[in-house]
Amino acid sequence: MTGLDQVVLGFTALVLVVLGALAAAASFGFPAALHWLSAPQGWVEGLLILAVFVLLAAYLVTILLRQKGEPAVVHQAELGTVRILVTTIKGLVAKRAREVEGVKDALVTVLHTEPLQLRVELEILPDFNVPRLAEELQAQVKDYLADTMGIAVSAVEVLVRGIGGSAKPRVS
Amino acid sequence: MAEQERRTELGDLKIADEVVGIIAGLAATEIPGVAGMSGGIAGGIAEMLGHRNLSKGVKVEVGQSECAVDLYIIIEYGYNIPEVAQQIQENVKRTIEVMTGLKVVEVNLHVLGVHFPPEKKAEEPAPPKPAPSRVK
Numbered sequence: 001m002t003g004l005d006q007v008v009l010g011f012t013a014l015v016l017v018v019l020g021a022l023a024a025a026a027s028f029g030f031p032a033a034l035h036w037l038s039a040p041q042g043w044v045e046g047l048l049i050l051a052v053f054v055l056l057a058a059y060l061v062t063i064l065l066r067q068k069g070e071p072a073v074v075h076q077a078e079l080g081t082v083r084i085l086v087t088t089i090k091g092l093v094a095k096r097a098r099e100v101e102g103v104k105d106a107l108v109t110v111l112h113t114e115p116l117q118l119r120v121e122l123e124i125l126p127d128f129n130v131p132r133l134a135e136e137l138q139a140q141v142k143d144y145l146a147d148t149m150g151i152a153v154s155a156v157e158v159l160v161r162g163i164g165g166s167a168k169p170r171v172s
Numbered sequence: 173m174a175e176q177e178r179r180t181e182l183g184d185l186k187i188a189d190e191v192v193g194i195i196a197g198l199a200a201t202e203i204p205g206v207a208g209m210s211g212g213i214a215g216g217i218a219e220m221l222g223h224r225n226l227s228k229g230v231k232v233e234v235g236q237s238e239c240a241v242d243l244y245i246i247i248e249y250g251y252n253i254p255e256v257a258q259q260i261q262e263n264v265k266r267t268i269e270v271m272t273g274l275k276v277v278e279v280n281l282h283v284l285g286v287h288f289p290p291e292k293k294a295e296e297p298a299p300p301k302p303a304p305s306r307v308k
Binding site: 080081082083085088091092095148 | 283
């Protein structure tokens with residue numbers, strides 16, 4: 001679940017609590033709680049509320065569909081299957097790539113799961129030899145996936161998107 | 173709530189599916205390297221409302237004498253996933269079998285994410301010591 005998912009869920013919970021409180025207030029003899037909806041311009045608020053609910057419902061459905069259909073790498077173990085979701089692989093590879101000397105930022109895309117093929121887009125620091133850095137990164141990602149996940153990666157495409165950050169100081 | 177019912181010498185024994193789920197969830201989370209279970213939308217809303225769901229992230233299918241378990245987990249960064257997965261599967265199977273007498277036919281794991289530890293901030297330089305007073 002992403003940070004945005006959590007924010008939307010939190011907002012949904014808040015909206016439901018507010019609506020529940022308004023409904024409860026109206027039922028306990030405070031109809032003013034819902035009178036603003038029947039005011040002459042109340043239809044504007046009504047349409048806004050409808051739009052908010054439709055958007056929230058659509059987002060919740062996308063979360064459900066995303067969780068069900070998300071691709072994964074599957075291991076068959078003795079006691080059952082182990083599915084490692086692509087988001088897990090992307091997060092781990094991005095973190096490992098950022099630890100390679102000379103890499104400032106990394107964005108990982110999984111091109112195929114069977115066999116596993118990745119693309120790593122990099123922002124690198126100046127003063128580094130790009131082909132050597134790319135080879136180092138490919139080797140480290142391959143070893144890392146084999147060691148921590150037991151996954152053999154068949155290809156790691158490296159795409160250098162930009163050079164950022166500050167160069168090494170010329171004087172110490 | 174679905175229940176699994178067996179007849180013993182002195183009467184019936186019923187174990188609710190949720191109980192099997194809680195046993196599986198606790199057995200999984202006690203393995204080092206498991207950061208937590210992921211319960212999807214329903215679990216997220218329940219936790220926001222302060223309800224601690226011990227069977228969060230667990231789906232069980234219970235028959236007369238067998239059961240199958242699906243676990244949705246978050247792994248701690250730095251652990252070997254196949255090793256942690258094997259330990260979870262063995263512990264969940266053993267614990268359910270010992271506590272309920274059900275035979276566990278499969279324990280399927282879904283690794284939904286990795287929990288990264290918070291980044292350590294760079295050590296701030298110590299504030300300069302105040303200069304000694306020149307006058308008493």
